[in-house]
Amino acid sequence: MSIGAQVELRHLRYFVAVAEAGSLKVAAQNKLHTAQPSLSRQIRDLEEEIGAQLFIRRSRGIELTSAGQVFLDHARVVLSQVEVGIEAARRLANPAKPYFVLGYLTGHETTWLPAALHLLQDQMPGAHVVISSQVSPHLAAAISGGRMDAAFLRREEGSSDLDFRLLIREPLEVFMRRDHRLAGLKEIEPRELVGEVFISVSGKALSGRGVAPALRVVINDYLKRSKVDLKPSHEVDNLAGVMSLISSTRGVALLPVYAKQLLSGEITSRPVKGRVPTIDLCLGYKKENESPILKVLLSRLGELIALGSSAPV
Missing domain, CATH: 3.40.190.290 (D-Maltodextrin-Binding Protein; domain 2)
Incomplete structure (x- = not known):
């Protein structure tokens, strides 16, 4: 699938991965599992297609330019919408399978995320859980927009339609x-x-x-x-x-x-x-969400807090 003339979804995924990692090397090795020279070429192709420099290359890593900062927000939105569309189609194809989109702040993939997945696998082993890592304001916006069921995030202002349960x-x-x-x-x-x-x-x-x-x-x-x-x-x-x-x-x-x-x-x-x-780090969700999987998480919040708090930082 292409966005515009030559920009493809993989370009957007590569761009977001590099921006979040702050390093071409780290993104290539830890996030994308590809060769760094190949990733560099993909980023250059994207910059040429857009007609703007997205990164400043430095000896100790990379930084987003002003154009890169703006493009990052839009790239995340596009990828999020595509992911939700794919999962919505899968849900319609498999209506009997419980489905849940769970977000988390990058850095908590070894703490609260494993704790939540452990509880869900124990209580609802057949559930299909989609995981998304984003910054806290984007997590709040995704929940408000119905693209996500719950997330580990901050108490973001302007989120009056959300409930927040304190974790730590x-x-x-x-x-x-x-x-x-x-x-x-x-x-x-x-x-x-x-x-x-x-x-x-x-x-x-x-x-x-x-x-x-x-x-x-x-x-x-x-x-x-x-x-x-x-x-x-x-x-x-x-x-x-x-x-x-x-x-x-x-x-x-x-x-x-x-x-x-x-x-x-x-x-x-x-x-x-x-x-x-x-x-505060909280479990946030939309007040009107009736998901049975969300109800499981909320009913076992004490266990979730115990598991997440005991994980090494």
Whole structure:
């Protein structure tokens, strides 16, 4: 299937995988299981077809250009719609088989996702579960739009049609390169961040709802509460991109501890000193959803919390 003249769905999948990984090498080896030179050619073909540079190649990874940031949102929407269309057709072809679309934040594939799948396989072994990894605002939008049944996500503003069940409150830490001056400290005072290249998750600019993602709100509130005037030098809409920028700019970022799942060998983190900022991780779903699979998850929420909380970070 083609989008436009020569852009194919595989181009979009490759592009999104590279953008989320923040590295051609990581995307090729861990996500797409293809050769890096071949992946590079596919990305160049896509850029030529669009007529815009989507990535800035650096020695320590890649960064999205402004055009790439805009195209990423649209590429995700296209892929999501195609996936939902395929699954809808399969559902009609197999109406008796329970069907459920479950989303999660990238980085939780070794924690909450396995816990949920374990419960569902135990309770409903015949269920067909479709898994989708996205950033939290996109997960909320997918649930609101009926493209997803439930997801592990944040309490996103503008999601009044959703219910959120608290799973855990995740502390934030300061992430930086191992050779950064702050890496020698056991704990970091908020004022120590002043003057550093500060990398944050995107604000309203890349939000389809016109509101900042929940993580950005928590970071801004923490800095304000700490009386620290710190404006982002760079903004990225996914954690892999933040990690790439930390490496390339020698900057710092405030992120939830689960982001340690994405650490490369040259990046580390340190707790903040004093009152530690936290962000809620929830199971979110649409209030009117009558899915029997969702009812199973909600009825066994205590077990889900126990399983997910005990998984290693």
